[in-house]
Structures are given as structure tokens and as C-alpha cells.
Amino acid sequence: MSERVLKHLQALDGDDSGRGARRLVGWMITGLGGLLLVARIPPALADRAVAEALQAGWVAALATAGGAFPILMARQISARSVDALLGFGAGVMLAATAFSLLLPALEGATRLGLGSWGAAGLTAGGIALGALALLAADRALPHEHAPTVDGSNGAPLGRIGLFVAAIALHNIPEGLAIGVAYGQEGGGSTVAGGIALQDIPEGLVVAAALAGAGVGRVKSFLVAAATGLAEPLAAVLGASLVVDLPALLPWALAFAAGAMLFVVSHEIIPESHRRGHESLATGGLIAGFCLMMVLDTALA
Numbered sequence: 001m002s003e004r005v006l007k008h009l010q011a012l013d014g015d016d017s018g019r020g021a022r023r024l025v026g027w028m029i030t031g032l033g034g035l036l037l038v039a040r041i042p043p044a045l046a047d048r049a050v051a052e053a054l055q056a057g058w059v060a061a062l063a064t065a066g067g068a069f070p071i072l073m074a075r076q077i078s079a080r081s082v083d084a085l086l087g088f089g090a091g092v093m094l095a096a097t098a099f100s101l102l103l104p105a106l107e108g109a110t111r112l113g114l115g116s117w118g119a120a121g122l123t124a125g126g127i128a129l130g131a132l133a134l135l136a137a138d139r140a141l142p143h144e145h146a147p148t149v150d151g152s153n154g155a156p157l158g159r160i161g162l163f164v165a166a167i168a169l170h171n172i173p174e175g176l177a178i179g180v181a182y183g184q185e186g187g188g189s190t191v192a193g194g195i196a197l198q199d200i201p202e203g204l205v206v207a208a209a210l211a212g213a214g215v216g217r218v219k220s221f222l223v224a225a226a227t228g229l230a231e232p233l234a235a236v237l238g239a240s241l242v243v244d245l246p247a248l249l250p251w252a253l254a255f256a257a258g259a260m261l262f263v264v265s266h267e268i269i270p271e272s273h274r275r276g277h278e279s280l281a282t283g284g285l286i287a288g289f290c291l292m293m294v295l296d297t298a299l300a
Helices: 002-013 017-044 048-072 079-111 116-140 157-183 188-212 217-244 246-273 278-297
Strands: none
Touching (some): 048 157, 048 217, 079 188, 079 246, 116 246, 157 188, 157 217, 217 246, 246 278
């Protein structure tokens, strides 16, 4: 059975057996981690913050499904619309990173007794760790950067499947950010709302890519919706860690911020600019940033 899986991965990637084996091991480790996390959920839910984080994670997952829903009715989603929505999502994530994660991380480090330089150093270290963790996952697990939405590049379905896997992988730091935000006092609902906003275009992109490759509309919708399921699980992990070890809060906030910055810079912004709609995507980014800033400050 393992040989058949390995051959399948090689067929998708055109790689040698060594690289295919490493990717297979990566997915096995990821699956084992997911099973361990699921086993931890029932006892963790006894804490109110963890239970609220799980609920917020499900809201974000439903937002992904909501973003994919138009594929059931629309014949084709224009690339301009998708790029504007991707830019909007990037802006929301950047503002959530700055106002909901980094500022509380600095404040939390100060409450631990660190001076201004120590708090800044701790936060910078957490950002670096979060970005490095996503970079390692990005290289270790099989994935593909986004094909064109209308399938015009002739991308094989296997490649698009790897792109879907990448989206699911990159939902993990978003779920962690939700959980960590609920683990601190206040701010969790704002972070969850911002991430749910940016999950809408994400779900649309996945569904449109699958439909453009010839997958049926219903199946495209279901697969896109399934990519959001990583968020409630990661939200439970983030919240339970912070609740069990409060001293980790500033580290966890900065780690989630670094992971989200990596996703924005490595995936979302390049994808929104790839088809020549840079100005439209940048306008969407600014609009998303401003909206999230208002939600996170004026309405706090």
C-alpha cells in the first residue's frame, strides 16, 4: 500500500523516490499530529476560553464554505474579482497581525517583567519562529502554488489537489491565531471575525480552481469547504496551550503573527498580483486593512 501511495506522489510531482518518500513521511507526521489533537479536544473543552475558540474556529471554517458557495451558481468567477478579494483578505490578515497579535504580544511580554528592548526581542523572536515553522512545513509537505482560477494554464488535477492541500496547511496558523487570541483576555472575537472575512475569498479561489480543472461544482464546493476544517482544530491547540501555560502567551501571539505574515507574503500577495491586477489587489489590501483596523480599535 505504501508503495502505491509513493508512486502516486511521484506521478503528481515528477520527483525522485527520495523526495517522494520525504513528502509521504511529512503527511504521515501531519496526520498523526491531527489525531493527537483530536484526542485532546474533549478534556480541553472544559475551559471556557478553549470552548469559545473552538466555536470561533468553526465560524471561520463556515466562512470558507460560504466563500466557495457561489461556485454552485456562477458559471465562472472573473480573475479580477478573485484578485481583489485576495488583496482584501491580505489586508485583513495584516491588520489582524499588527493590532490583534503583535501589540498584545508586546504588552504581554512587558507584563512578564521585560523592559522595552526585552519585550521587542521576545516578540521578534516569536515572529521569526512562526515564519520559520511555516517555511519548514511549506518545504516538507507536498503542495502546489495556485493555478489560474479558470484552469486556462492546463494545470493537471493532481497539481490542483496539491494546491488545495497547501490551502489547508496554511489555515493552521489562522486557527492558531484564533485560539491564542481567545486564550488571552479579550480580543478573540475581533481576530476570529477578521480571519473569517479573509477566509471567504480563500474558499472561492479553491472552489474556482477545482471547477476550472473540470471537477463538478458540488464536489468543488465540498472540497473547498473541507480545507477550512483545520481551523477549529488549530484553534483548540492555540487556546489550550495559552490556558495551560500563561507565560507562553506573548510567544504564542508573536508566533501566530509570524506564521500569518509568512502566508500573506509567500502566498496571498503573489497570487493576487500574478495575473496583472496589481492595482486592484493593492486597493483591496488597503480596504481590508482599514476595515480590520476599525474593527480592532474603534469597536474594541
